[in-house]
Amino acid sequence: MSGKLPQELTLSGLREGRASVAVVTGAGIDSEAGLPTFRGDKGYYEDEEATYLASVDALKAEPSRQWHWYLKRFVSYHDTHPAHSHFALAELEAELGEKFLGIITQNVSGLHRKAGSQKVYEIHGSIQEMRNLKTGEQQTLPETWVESPPGDEELISWRPHVCFFGESYDCFPLPEAMEVCNSCDILLVIGTSGVVHTPVLLSESAQRSGAVVVNINPHPGEVDKISDMNFRGSAAEYFQESVL
Ligand code: OAD
Numbered sequence: 001m002s003g004k005l006p007q008e009l010t011l012s013g014l015r016e017g018r019a020s021v022a023v024v025t026g027a028g029i030d031s032e033a034g035l036p037t038f039r040g041d042k043g044y045y046e047d048e049e050a051t052y053l054a055s056v057d058a059l060k061a062e063p064s065r066q067w068h069w070y071l072k073r074f075v076s077y078h079d080t081h082p083a084h085s086h087f088a089l090a091e092l093e094a095e096l097g098e099k100f101l102g103i104i105t106q107n108v109s110g111l112h113r114k115a116g117s118q119k120v121y122e123i124h125g126s127i128q129e130m131r132n133l134k135t136g137e138q139q140t141l142p143e144t145w146v147e148s149p150p151g152d153e154e155l156i157s158w159r160p161h162v163c164f165f166g167e168s169y170d171c172f173p174l175p176e177a178m179e180v181c182n183s184c185d186i187l188l189v190i191g192t193s194g195v196v197h198t199p200v201l202l203s204e205s206a207q208r209s210g211a212v213v214v215n216i217n218p219h220p221g222e223v224d225k226i227s228d229m230n231f232r233g234s235a236a237e238y239f240q241e242s243v244l
Helices: 011-016 025-033 048-052 054-059 063-078 085-101 172-182 197-208 222-226 236-243
Strands: 021-025 100-105 121-124 125-132 137-141 159-161 184-191 214-215 229-231
Touching: 011 085, 021 025, 021 085, 021 172, 021 197, 048 054, 048 063, 048 125, 048 159, 054 125, 063 125, 063 197, 085 125, 085 236, 100 236, 121 172, 125 229, 197 214, 197 222
Parallel strands: 021 100, 021 184, 100 121, 184 214, 214 229
Antiparallel strands: 125 137, 125 159
């Protein structure tokens, strides 16, 4: 269902109401901070090479080249500031307290945390983290790598802690994310095409548990079919009522 949102599903309605809220985000919200989306005009996957480098095949065949592609993104994300929509979600969390159950993000940018959000489930991992290939230990990438990239010898035992194409969710907090979705009264799904099916599965599960699913996206996509309400606008437009 598209159209004007009922008051209780608007930002001010969420603030004033008693409903518990969870949020799923995708690349659309990060595009407001200047990062490319994956699909569509100027998306990462317009470039076949990027599709390959984000895959488990590249990890097996050319780990060094893959690492350096991720390191480039690590550097550019480091200099990226959250958009108004990221800050609005962090404010909503602070205002709702216990009633704000969390943000489940497919984005690896770290922008929700940078904006001050606390309850963040990074189901595709984080570009700021790496994982030991043998032990599975996770570490934050050293800040110094922004200015002086590491040599291959420093990287050899590690891989980016992001979910590659062709990998399962085993190392990522999907069960926790599912639990959050199943516990909320209102689920906002913001800026995801749903081509990677996880947001659709999370939304279906939330809906089965009684939640109202609100899809915030200026364009049609896979989430439309299962959402209770489609807000056909950008995240910035949804959150604009909090612009001073
Ligand atoms: P996509 O690039 O597939 O979709 C981005 C969505 O954002 C589209 O539906 C746009 O219409 C929408 N959009 C664009 N600008 C927006 C705005 N200002 N406000 C709201 N929506 C907007 O990105 P994702 O669905 O996030 O996985 O992609 C899912 C996963 O596919 C990614 O996490 C990545 C990729 O493979 C991994 O890297 C593991």
